[in-house]
Amino acid sequence: MTQAVMERRQVLTFLGVLAAAGFVVPQAAFANWDKTAFDAKTMDEALKALGAGAPANSGDVQVVASDIAENGAVVPVQAVSKLPNTERIAILVEKNPNMLAAAFDLGPDTIPEVTARIKMGQTSNVMVLVKADGKFYAASKEIKVTLGGCGG
Amino acid sequence: MGNPMKIRASAKDGVTEIKILMSHEMETGQRKDANGTVIPAWFINEITAKLDGKTVMQAQWGPSISKNPYLAFKVKGGKAGDKVSVTWVDNKGDTRTDEAAVT
Numbered sequence: 001m002t003q004a005v006m007e008r009r010q011v012l013t014f015l016g017v018l019a020a021a022g023f024v025v026p027q028a029a030f031a032n033w034d035k036t037a038f039d040a041k042t043m044d045e046a047l048k049a050l051g052a053g054a055p056a057n058s059g060d061v062q063v064v065a066s067d068i069a070e071n072g073a074v075v076p077v078q079a080v081s082k083l084p085n086t087e088r089i090a091i092l093v094e095k096n097p098n099m100l101a102a103a104f105d106l107g108p109d110t111i112p113e114v115t116a117r118i119k120m121g122q123t124s125n126v127m128v129l130v131k132a133d134g135k136f137y138a139a140s141k142e143i144k145v146t147l148g149g150c151g152g
Numbered sequence: 153m154g155n156p157m158k159i160r161a162s163a164k165d166g167v168t169e170i171k172i173l174m175s176h177e178m179e180t181g182q183r184k185d186a187n188g189t190v191i192p193a194w195f196i197n198e199i200t201a202k203l204d205g206k207t208v209m210q211a212q213w214g215p216s217i218s219k220n221p222y223l224a225f226k227v228k229g230g231k232a233g234d235k236v237s238v239t240w241v242d243n244k245g246d247t248r249t250d251e252a253a254v255t
Contacts, residue, residue, distance in 0.1 A: 033197045038214040074218045093216060097182060101216040104225075107208040111167065111226040114209075117218040119180070 038100050046092060046099040047129070051136075055129055058083070058137035063128045065143055072120040072145040079104075081112035083132035089114055094140075095124035120145045154242075159252035161203075161236045168203060168230030168254055172223045172238050180215040196221060198241040203227050203254075204234040230254050 037049035047053060064078035079089045089112060090103040101118045112130070120126075125140045155175035162169055174196065181193025193215055201209040208227045232254055239249040 032210075033212055038197075038212070076222075096216050098214055098216065100214050102214065103212045105210040105212075106225075107206065107227070109206075109228040110208045111228060113226055115222070115224040117222045119178075119216045119218055 034103070037103070038098060040099055041097070043092065043094060043099055043127075050090060050100070050103070050129065052129055052131070052138075053136070055136035055138035058130070058139060061128055061130045061137050061139035063126055063139055063141035065126065065141060067142075068144045068146065069120065070146050072122070072147055074117050075120050075126075075143060075145070076115065076117050077126060077143075078113065078115040079128040079130075081128075081130040081132065081137075083112070083130060083137060086112035086130055086132040087134075088131035090129040091116065091118060092127040092129060093118060093120055093124050094127065095122050096120065154240075154246060154248045157238055157240075157248070157250040159236055159238055159250055161230070161234075161252055161254040163230050163232055163234070163254050166228065168227045168234070170201065170203070170208075170225055170227065170236055172201070172221075174221045174223075174240060176219070176221060176240070176242065178215060178217055178219045178221060182215075194242065194244060196240045196242045199223070200239045201225075202235075202237040203230050205237075 037046055040046035040049050060082040062080040064080055069075040077091060079091055088105050091101045092099045093101055102116055104114050123144045125142050127138055127140045130137045158173040160171045176196050177194055179191055179194040183191045185191055195215040197213050199211040209225055234254040235251055237251045241247045
């Protein structure tokens with residue numbers, strides 16, 4: 001076997017590994033997605049990936065949701081920030097396999113009140129993380145789940 | 153190309169409320185089918201919403217957003233007739249854009 005063939009094989013294998021790991025994606029629009037943050041398996045890792053470190057608890061951040069969710073597959077959550085210059089709002093579920101559910105980047109005229117529906121595997125604290133004026137603030141609320149939403 | 157989104161946008165007292173209902177499986181990649189094979193993850197991971205041509209919201213989602221995702225938020229300004237445009241991209245590279253007028 002010649003050296004050239006060997007190299008070609010190695011390159012192909014390398015590309016295959018990249019594709020399998022999800023690094024080679026069909027669309028450029030995908031490039032913004034923060035894989036590190038979404039893959040994080042612990043709260044510390046997720047916060048670190050988001051650049052938040054240890055966010056300060058703030059009464060100006062609210063997690064608006066009912067105390068009990070009957071169906072963990074569909075849990076309505078509203079994330080509210082009353083802080084001026086809120087740039088980013090993230091929703092994290094402490095006991096989900098991957099903590100980070102969503103991160104919303106807001107335009108200057110967008111009011112920092114975002115409603116979404118999330119899945120929860122079990123009863124857990126839900127954290128809303130807010131970036132305002134370059135600093136991070138957070139608030140948590142426990143939501144009890146009667147029926148988990150992540151199993152099959 | 154997925155199914156159409158439902159977009160409702162209404163302007164009241166100088167604030168436009170935008171509500172979006174997307175049609176997507178949002179498969180987590182953690183469920184197994186009857187044979188015990190893992191069902192691959194398939195979920196919307198990027199959303200861009202524009203009001204009157206200006207980006208008002210960009211979101212990144214993980215698989216723990218519910219099936220057929222719902223998203224609601226408010227923007228200062230906007231008036232009846234303004235165009236709302238929403239685009240999503242999923243982790244398979246599929247994408248869809250829908251538009252609606254503010255009422």
